[in-house]
Amino acid sequence: MVAEVKDLHRNNPDIARLQSIFTAQKAAYRQNPYPSAEQRLELISRLKPLLVDHVDAWIDALNNDFTTRAADETKLAEIMMTLEGLKYTTKKLRKWMKPSKRHVSAMNWPGKTWVEYQPLGVVGIIVPWNYPVQLAVVPLITALAAGNRVMIKMSEATPRTGALLEKLITNIFPQEQVAVINGEVDVAQAFSELPFDHLLFTGSTTIGKHIMRAASANLTPVTLELGGKSPCIIGQDFPMKDAAERIAFGKCLNSGQTCVAPDYILCPENRVQEFVDAWKAQVTQSYPTMVNNPDFTAIVNPRQQKRLLGYLDDAKAKGADVIEINPANEDFSGSQKVPHTLVLNVNDDMDIAQDEIFGPLMIVVPYKTLDEAIEYVNDRPRPLALYYFDWNQDNCNRVLKNTHSGGVCLNDTISHVGVDDIPFGGIGPSGMGAYHGPEGFQTFSQAKGIYKKGKMNATKYILPPYGRSIHKLIYKFLLK
Structure with missing residues (x-):
C-alpha cells in the first residue's frame, strides 16, 4: 500500500494523481511480473518515434525553457545520445536477461546454482533541468529493459519540455506502464516519498541528501547521480x-x-x-x-x-x-x-x-x-x-x-x-550506484541467486549427531 502523505499534501490533486498512478502500476506489475524479451523490446521500440518524429518540437520546447538553447546541442546531447542508448539496449537485452551460471562449492555438491535477473516492480526517475530529455528517456529505456513499470518526475524548471514529454508518453504508453509527472517542489517531495522499488535521482548533492532521506523511510534503494567539482x-x-x-x-x-x-x-x-x-x-x-x-x-x-x-x-x-x-x-x-x-x-x-x-x-x-x-x-x-x-x-x-x-x-x-x-x-558526494550498460540493467533488476538440489541429498551426512567419523573426514579435507 502507498504510504500516507503528510497533511500539507492531502488536498493537492497532482499528488493524489501520482498516488493513483503508483497504485495502478503496482497492480499491473503483479499481473505481469516477468515480461518476456519480446514484450520489453516492443515497449522500448515505441520510444524511437517519440524522439525522431518530434525533433523540431523538442528543439522548440528546450529553446523556450532556456530562452536560448542551441538546436544542435539538443540534437547531439539529447536526441542522438538517447537514440544510441536505445539501439545499444535493444541489441544487448536478450544477453542481459539470460541466467548467469555460477559455481557450486564442495559443501553444496551435488546441485547447481545460477542467478536470474528479476524485474523490481515500479521504478521512480527524478529528472533534472539541464538535459531533461536524455536524463528522462535513457533511464526509462533501461528500466523498461529490466521489465519494470516507470514513473518519471520532470523538473519544474523546464515546464515546456516536461509537458511535451508527458503528452508524447501518454500517446504511446498506458499510465500503468509509464507515466510522466509534472509539478512544483511539493509534488517532487511527495514523489520521493512513494515506496518505489527503486528510485533514481539526477541532480545536486544537496537535493540528493533530501531524496535519500525521504527514500530511507520506505527502505527504497536509490541511485544518486549527483555532481561536484x-x-x-x-x-x-x-x-x-x-x-x-x-x-x-x-x-x-x-x-x-x-x-x-x-x-x-x-x-x-x-x-x-x-x-x-x-x-x-x-x-x-x-x-x-x-x-x-x-x-x-x-x-x-x-x-x-x-x-x-x-x-x-x-x-x-x-x-x-x-x-x-x-x-x-x-x-x-x-x-x-x-x-x-x-x-x-x-x-x-x-x-x-x-x-x-x-x-x-x-x-x-x-x-x-x-x-x-x-x-x-x-x-x-x-x-x-x-x-x-x-x-x-x-x-x-x-x-x-x-x-x-x-x-x-x-x-x-x-x-x-x-x-x-x-x-x-558517482562516488561518495558525487553519487552512488550506476546506470548505462549492463550495470544499468542490473541496477533496475533483482539479481536473484538460486540453488537447486537434485534427488541425492548429501546434506544428510552432516546432520546431527555430530562427532561421527563422516564429520571428521569432511573437516579433514575442507577445514584447511
Missing part, C-alpha cells in the same frame, strides 16, 4: 591548443550546465598564461558573438544566472583575477546568458571554490608537479568525473590509480557518458 589536469607536455579544444567540448556544451563539465583546470604553473591564451582563442572561434548567437545556450533561469554572477562578485571581492571572454564586447544586461569566464588566484574562502559551478565559469589552478595536482584533487570531495591530458601512459596510470572519481576521460572530456557499454555513476 570535476577536475581537469593538463599534463606538462600536452599540446595546449589541443587541450583547449578538447576541454571546450565538455565545458562549452550547454554553457557548462552539465554535471560532468570540467569545473576547474589544474595547469602546470609555467603554462598558465599559455592556457589562458589558448582558451580565449578557442572560445572566440566557437562564439565570435554571444548575446544574440543561437549557438550560445543561455542559463536556464534568472535564479541560476544570479547564482553564477554571485560567484564572480564574491571571487573579485576576495582577490581573484577574473578574465571574461567577450569577443564582440557585447552588453549582457537584459540577457539570460553569461559569457565564458576564467577565474585565477582562487582560494578556498571563495564560494566558487566550494560549490559546483554548473555554468560557463572555470577556475584555473597552477601546479608544480603531477603529485601535487593529485594531492589537490584528493584533498577535495570525490568528483563525478576526472579528466587528464597526457600522452605518457605511465603518468595516466598514476592518475588513475591514485585518484577516485565516478568516471574518467583520458585526453578528452565528458565523452565517457556517451559510451553505452560502461557504467555511469
